[in-house]
Amino acid sequence: xxxxxxxxxxxxxxxxxxxxxxxxxxxxxxxxxxxxxxxxxxxxxxxxxxxxxxxxxxxxxxxxxxxxxxxxxxxxxxxxxxxxxxxxxxxxxxxxxxxxxxxxxxxxxxxxxxxxxxxxxxxxxxxxxxxxxxxxxxxxxxxxxxxxxxxxxxxxxxxxxxxxxxxxxxxxxxxxxxxxxxxxxxxxxxxxxxxxxxxxxxxxxxxxxxxxxxxxxxxxxxxxxxxxxxxxxxxxxxxxxxxxxxxxxxxxxxxxxxxxxxxxxxxxxxx
Amino acid sequence: xxxxxxxxxxxxxxxxxxxxxxxxxxxxxxxxxxxxxxxxxxxxxxxxxxxxxxxxxxxxxxxxxxxxxxxxxxxxxxxxxxxxxxxxxxxxxxxxxxxxxxxxxxxxxxxxxxxxxxxxxxxxxxxxxxxxxxxxxxxxxxxxxxxxxxxxxxxxxxxxxxxxxxxxxxxxxxxxxxxxxxxxxxxxxxxxxxxxxxxxxxxxxxxxxxxxxxxxxxxxxxxxxxxxxxxxxxxxxxxxxxxxxxxxxxxxxxxxxxxxxxxxxxxxxxxxxxxxxxxxxxxxxxxxxxxxxxxxx
Numbered sequence: 364x365x366x367x368x369x370x371x372x373x374x375x376x377x378x379x380x381x382x383x384x385x386x387x388x389x390x391x392x393x394x395x396x397x398x399x400x401x402x403x404x405x406x407x408x409x410x411x412x413x414x415x416x417x418x419x420x421x422x423x424x425x426x427x428x429x430x431x432x433x434x435x436x437x438x439x440x441x442x443x444x445x446x447x448x449x450x451x452x453x454x455x456x457x458x459x460x461x462x463x464x465x466x467x468x469x470x471x472x473x474x475x476x477x478x479x480x481x482x483x484x485x486x487x488x489x490x491x492x493x494x495x496x497x498x499x500x501x502x503x504x505x506x507x508x509x510x511x512x513x514x515x516x517x518x519x520x521x522x523x524x525x526x527x528x529x530x531x532x533x534x535x536x537x538x539x540x541x542x543x544x545x546x547x548x549x550x551x552x553x554x555x556x557x558x559x560x561x562x563x564x565x566x567x568x569x570x571x572x573x574x575x576x577x578x579x580x581x582x583x584x585x586x587x588x589x590x591x592x593x594x595x596x597x598x599x600x601x602x603x604x605x606x607x608x609x610x611x612x613x614x615x616x617x618x619x620x621x622x623x624x625x626x627x628x629x630x631x632x633x634x
Numbered sequence: 635x636x637x638x639x640x641x642x643x644x645x646x647x648x649x650x651x652x653x654x655x656x657x658x659x660x661x662x663x664x665x666x667x668x669x670x671x672x673x674x675x676x677x678x679x680x681x682x683x684x685x686x687x688x689x690x691x692x693x694x695x696x697x698x699x700x701x702x703x704x705x706x707x708x709x710x711x712x713x714x715x716x717x718x719x720x721x722x723x724x725x726x727x728x729x730x731x732x733x734x735x736x737x738x739x740x741x742x743x744x745x746x747x748x749x750x751x752x753x754x755x756x757x758x759x760x761x762x763x764x765x766x767x768x769x770x771x772x773x774x775x776x777x778x779x780x781x782x783x784x785x786x787x788x789x790x791x792x793x794x795x796x797x798x799x800x801x802x803x804x805x806x807x808x809x810x811x812x813x814x815x816x817x818x819x820x821x822x823x824x825x826x827x828x829x830x831x832x833x834x835x836x837x838x839x840x841x842x843x844x845x846x847x848x849x850x851x852x853x854x855x856x857x858x859x860x861x862x863x864x865x866x867x868x869x870x871x872x873x874x875x876x877x878x879x880x881x882x883x884x885x886x887x888x889x890x891x892x893x894x895x896x897x898x899x900x901x902x903x904x905x906x907x908x909x910x911x912x913x914x915x916x917x918x919x920x921x922x923x924x925x926x927x928x929x930x931x
Contacts, residue, residue: 368837373744380740381752383733387805388755390780391770392762398773437679444672448664458920459680462688465912465919467866469886473893473905474687477694482898484690508683531666541667563760570763573868577890590765590869597769597873606773609766616761623761624754 395613398606410596410607418584419592419608422503426575426588427568430507434564435557438515443549446523447531457520463512471509472577475502498580503588506574511564518560522553555633559626566619570612688909695906698899706903711879712888718796719885723864726803727811727857734811735853741812742819756812759805764869771802772873794876799884802870807860814856815849818926822848851926858922862915866908 367373400407410416441460445453463471477483479496489496496502530552534544550557572590579586587595589612596605695703706712740746741753759767774781775792785792792798822845830840868886876882883891885908892901 367743372837376736377740377744377746379733380737381748384737384752384755387808388758391767391774391805392755392758394770394774394780395766398770437676440672440679441676443668444676447666448669448673450669450673456676458916459684460676462684462916465862465866465916466688467868467886467908467912469868469889470691470866470905470908470912473889473901474691476893477898477902478687478690480898482896484694505683509687512680512683528664528666532664535665535667544666545668566761566763570761570766572763572765572768573886576868577893590763593765593769602773605769609769612763612766616758616763616766619761620754620757623757624750 392613392617395606395610398603399610401606402603406603407607407610410601410604411611413604415584415587416592416608419587419589420611422500422586423569423588423590425500426504426507427565429504430511430568431561431565433508434511435515435561437512438517438519438560438564439557441516442519442523442553445520446526447528460516461513463509468510468571468573469577471574472506475505475509475578479505497578498582498586500586502578503575503586506578507568507571510571510574511568514564514567515557515560518556518563519553522556523549526552555626555630559623562619562622566615569615691902691906691909695902698903702899703903703906706900707907711883712885712904714880715883715885715888718799718882719865722796722799722803722884723807723861723867725800726807726864727861729800729804730807730811730860731853731857734808734856735815735849738812738815738819742816757809759807760809764806764867765873767805767870768802768873771805771870772798775801775874793874794882796875796882798874798876799871799882802874803864803867806867806870807864810859810863811853811856814852814859818849818852848929851922851929855919855922855926858915858919862912862919865911865915 368376441456444450445457476497479485479489479502481490481497483497494501496505530548531544534548535541539547569588570590571588572594575588576591576594579588579591581587581591581595583595589608593605593609593612596602596608698706737752737756741749741756772793773779775785775798776782777786777791777793779793782792790797792801826844827840830844831837835843866886868884868890871884872887875884875887877887879891885904889901889904889908892898892904
């Protein structure tokens with residue numbers, strides 16, 4: 364039996380924790396849904412069916428559809444090199460991978476404006492070749508890529524490190540090829556960590572605001588992602604419509620949390 | 635960099651034998667393929683997406699000249715934004731240090747109905763897009779909102795004030811503190827507490843003298859992580875802060891304002907200043923994590 368506190372202390376601490384989480388997490392979550400349906404289900408659906416809302420959904424799906432697979436490939440490659448081999452500078456490489464997490468989203472957008480914008484390094488060259496990156500879809504994809512770089516790698520590195528190299532080595536000794544070893548041995552071992560990384564990466568890709576806001580230019584129906592569309596609606600006092608569209612993102616967050624909880628439960632039960 | 639893969643033997647069995655013969659060698663030969671390929675891809679990808687754009691920003695800033703850079707970075711409006719950004723981030727992290735510690739403790743040590751649900755919800759600020767958090771907290775804290783209405787009679791202005799910024803940054807930082815303390819609490823050896831109790835220490839003494847010292851590195855790491863995230867945070871703050879220059883304007887917003895006015899030099903200077911701050915914080919966090927790792931080992 365573990366030593367513990369008197370019941371009065373226990374329940375006071377539980378009450379403080381529940382109140383704090385209720386105020387900071389449950390209340391905002393409930394508010395999104397309540398505000399979204401403030402003008403009824405009809406207005407809710409109308410806000411989602413608007414052409415600009417649909418265009419925002421399409422652009423968000425496109426940006427995430429490009430950023431997530433690329434960062435999955437990167438994450439697997441980086442985790443393979445870091446977890447399965449020894450080489451000098453490994454710690455520095457891991458810090459570099461985490462770097463986008465410590466950069467402000469606004470600065471992430473800024474660095475691409477300075478590179479590809481009209482005043483930027485490549486601006487004149489891009490203009491001469493009639494390519495627009497900033498205030499256009501490519502800029503939004505790049506900004507999304509930048510902020511989501513670490514997610515998959517970060518989940519996979521510890522999982523692969525814990526797994527070690529024995530199983531893969533055994534497969535090789537038994538005559539399996541490199542890809543065969545990867546698909547039949549490595550992937551089944553890392554599948555839950557991979558799923559976890561993918562859903563976190565996707566949630567951030569679809570919800571990114573600061574970085575995308577800097578490079579988007581807010582051209583309605585063309586360069587507005589879902590979060591930017593929410594911002595425009597909110598700033599124009601279409602509060603219920605803003606919350607209706609925001610509820611899609613809140614739903615995405617809830618699904619992300621549910622999958623995350625499921626994966627954690629699965630990993631615990633497998634061990 | 636391809637040394638390992640290029641010296642790889644063509645016969646896996648021979649290599650495996652070699653491994654058995656010399657298992658203690660630090661850089662043993664491996665029979666696994668793909669080292670050169672994956673490392674090259676990792677470095678190329680990171681360079682393209684992260685390192686080259688970041689370096690270009692520093693090069694761009696160096697064309698400004700030191701005098702101009704310093705003038706922009708130390709303008710009264712910039713200084714006011716640092717005071718708000720750093721001050722509010724610190725307060726938010728401090729609130730999370732206290733309540734996050736209580737939350738982590740309660741979630742790890744006690745069993746009560748709804749515990750699993752709350753535990754899962756702690757990650758909400760990670761998963762909820764910042765713009766959604768921003769408009770929601772603003773609606774709650776605005777004078778007509780549910781929280782704003784309770785605070786207005788007390789003369790407290792929760793939205794469009796520095797307090798609003800603190801509220802948003804507390805929301806954003808919450809999971810960092812809870813999630814860094816939780817595993818340390820979970821792995822804490824029950825025996826040391828029992829030993830303290832059997833030697834006659836009161837529960838409070840045990841907590842203060844035995845448990846808290848074990849938690850310090852993780853707590854500080856959590857605070858630093860929450861602070862670092864809050865300093866750069868934009869989406870959840872811009873709606874609730876009111877964005878008045880000199881009063882409620884955070885530093886990331888100042889960058890956007892300068893960009894909107896085509897003041898690229900000014901935006902670059904502030905951006906580089908923020909980058910340097912991020913790198914210093916990253917270094918501090920790495921040192922703290924190394925310290926907690928050593929404590930755990």
